Amino acid sequence: MLMALVSFEYLSHFYHTKRKFVQSHNHSCYELVYYLDGTGETAINGKLIHRYRPLTYALYKPYDFHTETHETASSVYCLGFYLGPECPFEPESGLYEDADHTVWGLIEKLSEEIAQKRDHYNIAAELYTGELLLNHQRNFGEKQRNFSSLNYIFRFLDENFAQDISLQTLVDMSGYSYDYFRHIFREAVGISPKNYILEKRITYARKLLIEKKLPMSEIAQLCGFSSASQFNVIFKKRMGISPLQYKKLYKNYQENVANLAGDFEVAPEEM
Structure with missing residues (x-):
């Protein structure tokens, strides 16, 4: 059942210096980009521009083109994943606030699992990714419905x-x-x-x-x-x-x- 809901693909950590520009690119999977610190902006498909700040994260759907401009030095975590055919929701692209730091806590656990590679770490990685997405949907599902209605x-x-x-x-x-x-x-x-x-x-x-x-x-x-x-x-x-x-x-x-x-x-x- 777990594999039918979400499939973990990668977790990468980047440290971008002040005024670094990340060129337009996309992915075949979903990508969640977590901004642990720093300020700047990200543009999705060359249109809507979001300004990020510490403890916010961007979510990109598959094949969304996106760029980043880092106005100040920024520590960034990139989480790639696929949704399975039985996943009951589909997250929308956008910038979101991690108000209670729950998403960051799960990324920390995920990073630890990947680094230590203990027995069955791949299962743990998918569990944490699934929990992260569930937390996101519970917090922002209403926001997505409002967006659709407008x-x-x-x-x-x-x-x-x-x-x-x-x-x-x-x-x-x-x-x-x-x-x-x-x-x-x-x-x-x-x-x-x-x-x-x-x-x-x-x-x-x-x-x-x-x-x-x-x-x-x-x-x-x-x-x-x-x-x-x-x-x-x-x-x-x-x-x-x-x-x-x-x-x-x-x-x-x-x-x-x-x-x-x-x-x-x-x-x-x-x-």
Whole structure:
């Protein structure tokens, strides 16, 4: 029965230095990436960007492309596994908080089993992996259901984030009450609708800064900002550098991937 639910594949530990960039890659299995410490961000399939902090973990479904940018030195554990045909749930990709440190405790036990390789350690590894997934589903299954119920809203925001969208408009579209909509939206993605729209605008702005040769005023307009000045202030507050500095930083990265002019160090793909 155990093998029918989950199959342990690997557990790896990486220590990433400040400003290390992990290039886009994917896996045929599920991968859980646990951030024991450090700060930075991970992007899933080139779209939704999540900011990680200590004691959070990212979950990637099979063949999800993902990248990581480590703003500070980060200790990272990567757990690979497959779901069996009898597994009654399917975890969703995203970033999650290990509020009670249960997931970390299980990763520690799993790491110990792999290191010591005592008798039947492979069975223990699958038991701990299964317990970890059960804990995740109990804590975040409701969050996943909320996300599914808001799929129409997210698709709308993906297409219209640059428009002037009021919260009441989203509430009316959802069919929920004002307070309940705000509650399940935050439960689903961890941030308010306003901040979700802002994240979409910043993500698109970063794409335009990298891929297009456009004046800042035009990028601001395309991303839904009222002016180049507002765009500059909000971008710098969110990213820590101005749009122009970001563009120059990425240009340096392209010109010298191996060195990145001392700003970023490119890491090999994680397992």
